[in-house]
Amino acid sequence: MCGIVGYVGQRPAQGILLSGLKRLEYRGYDSSGMAMVLSRKNSISVRKSVGKIIVLENLLKKRPLSGMTGLAHSRWATHGAPNQINAHPHQDCTGEIAIVHNGIIENYASLKAALIKEGHRFVSQTDTEVIAHLIEKFYKDVPLEEAVRKSLSQLTGSFAIGVISGREPHKLIGARQGSPLILGVGKNEQFLASDVPAVLGHTKDIIFLEENELAVLTKDSVEVTDLKGAPIRRNPVSISWDIAQAQKQGHKHFMLKEINEQPAIAENLLKMRLKNSGVCFEELSISEENLKSIKSISIVACGTAYHAGLVGKYIIESLCAIPVNVDVSSEFRYRDLLIGRDSLVIAVSQSGETADTLAGVKTARKLGCSVLSICNVLGSSLTRESDGVIYTHAGPEIGVASTKAYTAQLLTFYLFALYLAQIRDTLKAQKMREHIEDLKKIPGQLEEILKNQKAIAGLARKHSHFGSFLYLGRHLNYPSALEGALKLKEISYIPAEGYAAGEMKHGPIALIDEYRAVVCIVPRSHVYEKMISNLQEIRARKGKIIAIASSGDEEIKKQAKEVIYIPPCDELFSPLLVALPLQLIAYHIALKRGCDVDQPRNLAKSVTVE
Numbered sequence: 067m068c069g070i071v072g073y074v075g076q077r078p079a080q081g082i083l084l085s086g087l088k089r090l091e092y093r094g095y096d097s098s099g100m101a102m103v104l105s106r107k108n109s110i111s112v113r114k115s116v117g118k119i120i121v122l123e124n125l126l127k128k129r130p131l132s133g134m135t136g137l138a139h140s141r142w143a144t145h146g147a148p149n150q151i152n153a154h155p156h157q158d159c160t161g162e163i164a165i166v167h168n169g170i171i172e173n174y175a176s177l178k179a180a181l182i183k184e185g186h187r188f189v190s191q192t193d194t195e196v197i198a199h200l201i202e203k204f205y206k207d208v209p210l211e212e213a214v215r216k217s218l219s220q221l222t223g224s225f226a227i228g229v230i231s232g233r234e235p236h237k238l239i240g241a242r243q244g245s246p247l248i249l250g251v252g253k254n255e256q257f258l259a260s261d262v263p264a265v266l267g268h269t270k271d272i273i274f275l276e277e278n279e280l281a282v283l284t285k286d287s288v289e290v291t292d293l294k295g296a297p298i299r300r301n302p303v304s305i306s307w308d309i310a311q312a313q314k315q316g317h318k319h320f321m322l323k324e325i326n327e328q329p330a331i332a333e334n335l336l337k338m339r340l341k342n343s344g345v346c347f348e349e350l351s352i353s354e355e356n357l358k359s360i361k362s363i364s365i366v367a368c369g370t371a372y373h374a375g376l377v378g379k380y381i382i383e384s385l386c387a388i389p390v391n392v393d394v395s396s397e398f399r400y401r402d403l404l405i406g407r408d409s410l411v412i413a414v415s416q417s418g419e420t421a422d423t424l425a426g427v428k429t430a431r432k433l434g435c436s437v438l439s440i441c442n443v444l445g446s447s448l449t450r451e452s453d454g455v456i457y458t459h460a461g462p463e464i465g466v467a468s469t470k471a472y473t474a475q476l477l478t479f480y481l482f483a484l485y486l487a488q489i490r491d492t493l494k495a496q497k498m499r500e501h502i503e504d505l506k507k508i509p510g511q512l513e514e515i516l517k518n519q520k521a522i523a524g525l526a527r528k529h530s531h532f533g534s535f536l537y538l539g540r541h542l543n544y545p546s547a548l549e550g551a552l553k554l555k556e557i558s559y560i561p562a563e564g565y566a567a568g569e570m571k572h573g574p575i576a577l578i579d580e581y582r583a584v585v586c587i588v589p590r591s592h593v594y595e596k597m598i599s600n601l602q603e604i605r606a607r608k609g610k611i612i613a614i615a616s617s618g619d620e621e622i623k624k625q626a627k628e629v630i631y632i633p634p635c636d637e638l639f640s641p642l643l644v645a646l647p648l649q650l651i652a653y654h655i656a657l658k659r660g661c662d663v664d665q666p667r668n669l670a671k672s673v674t675v676e
């Protein structure tokens with residue numbers, strides 16, 4: 067996710083753009099920049115900097131930009147390292163055009179090659195720069211908006227863009243497909259932004275651009291059309307949110323916003339990775355030969371990422387017939403490891419900065435292992451220590467409790483396992499097709515669960531007084547039980563333990579009484595009957611059960627009064643769906659207990675020390 071702000075009007079734009087950008091900082095900021103149509107010369111000037119927006123602010127203090135038409139951007143890198151050259155805005159060969167972009171252009175490589183053949187000179191490694199050169203190519207005797215429309219028709223992928231030109235200094239263009247973009251409608255001034263907080267200080271009249279719409283803004287006019295140029299009538303709505311609420315898109319906390327982003331993130335990931343009838347990873351950079359030759363896999367991670375790794379074990383062993391070990395990083399790095407050249411180490415980390423995981427990767431490389439990282443932050447330390455990377459593209463995760471990154475990690479394991487099975491030929495083509503079809507249903511199934519979040523919230527609140535929780539699951543929902551317990555304990559501070567349900571008789575059942583809430587993860591599966599026996603044992607001892615089960619399951623009602631249903635799915639994919647109710651239970655219990663959900667005590671978003 068990046069942050070875009072645009073302004074056209076009769077006030078100096080620099081301060082307006084900068085303050086708007088700061089209000090979008092939660093969307094990511096590994097670099098930022100600003101472009102302005104200079105009032106005197108009607109030419110464009112650009113300032114860019116690496117790091118937080120304050121760095122750009124200091125640069126502008128030394129080298130200000132004076133003009134009344136401009137663009138600004140804070141970057142969350144997806145293609146091209148987070149450095150000055152790759153920072154937005156990007157320009158064409160002539161410097162007459164400047165553009166900012168949020169999204170991923172999937173066909174940028176082929177477009178870039180064609181444009182280079184036509185003589186265009188590129189300076190960055192980004193996908194975005196392609197758009198600037200396309201607009202230059204089409205910007206011949208047509209208005210800017212026409213050149214933009216022709217350019218956008220060449221793209222596949224997602225975009226929200228802002229465009230300005232020195233040739234038409236009082237015009238600002240915005241357009242979107244797959245990434246959000248809003249218009250702020252002012253008096254003798256108009257605004258463009260990725261999100262409402264950027265403009266709320268100037269106007270509450272907002273137009274939410276819809277899919278495949280383009281806006282032409284001047285200080286006195288707002289025209290909206292489709293991408294072919296047909297006019298669309300769009301009236302502004304008046305926003306009642308304050309800035310803080312708006313940064314969470316109206317949600318009370320970033321955690322809740324991020325929980326609700328999961329269907330869209332899943333949709334985007336699957337679109338990126340599922341091509342024709344198979345799975346592809348552009349950025350993997352570990353050869354197929356190498357992946358075919360590995361004899362074992364070791365997964366290393368911490369916390370939630372570790373739980374994703376545990377699910378990954380079940381998936382890879384089931385689909386790829388490769389033995390998988392999973393360690394928490396702090397143990398992996400000090401163990402006498404019996405791995406070497408024929409082992410693949412997979413490091414999982416949202417931040418890519420977790421000290422123990424980084425140390426584990428360094429240890430693995432010294433032993434000659436190939437290292438693949440599954441990471442959410444492009445250019446983070448972990449990605450630079452790895453032989454190959456698969457990005458989870460979940461966007462910045464602000465809540466300390468990991469939610470959308472976890473789901474994106476799980477999805478990545480399913481996709482990677484299918485990819486491995488594809489190249490090692492361990493899965494029949496029919497089964498591959500079935501699994502890919504199952505994955506394609508996931509975004510809609512997540513959406514369906516979210517439709518029920520009010521009921522889940524009520525159920526959670528009803529159990530928020532319990533002093534301790536036990537989470538039980540079997541097979542690949544044993545890690546789901548661990549994850550559910552971690553979510554609850556880290557934001558509500560309630561003691562919560564995750565257990566393999568089969569372990570109950572070996573100790574935990576002594577804990578069961580009417581003062582203990584037990585979350586039982588019991589979707590349809592080959593271990594369903596075993597889980598039902600566990601529920602009966604708990605009921606016999608008056609434990610308070612919250613069951614997470616498959617919709618349509620009538621038997622479960624005899625075992626548990628409180629049931630949260632997930633859509634029926636192949637049991638292999640159930641951890642993806644189970645994660646959502648577990649996250650919502652933790653969130654609403656913590657909320658009910660008045661805890662600081664986004665920044666729980668004693669915790670940090672990224673543990674960069676041992």
Ligand code: AGP
Binds near residue numbers: 419423672
């Ligand atoms: C999860 O909700 C926690 N915030 C924590 O356990 C986290 O998963 C762990 O610190 C690993 O972080 P990473 O994914 O950035 O490496």
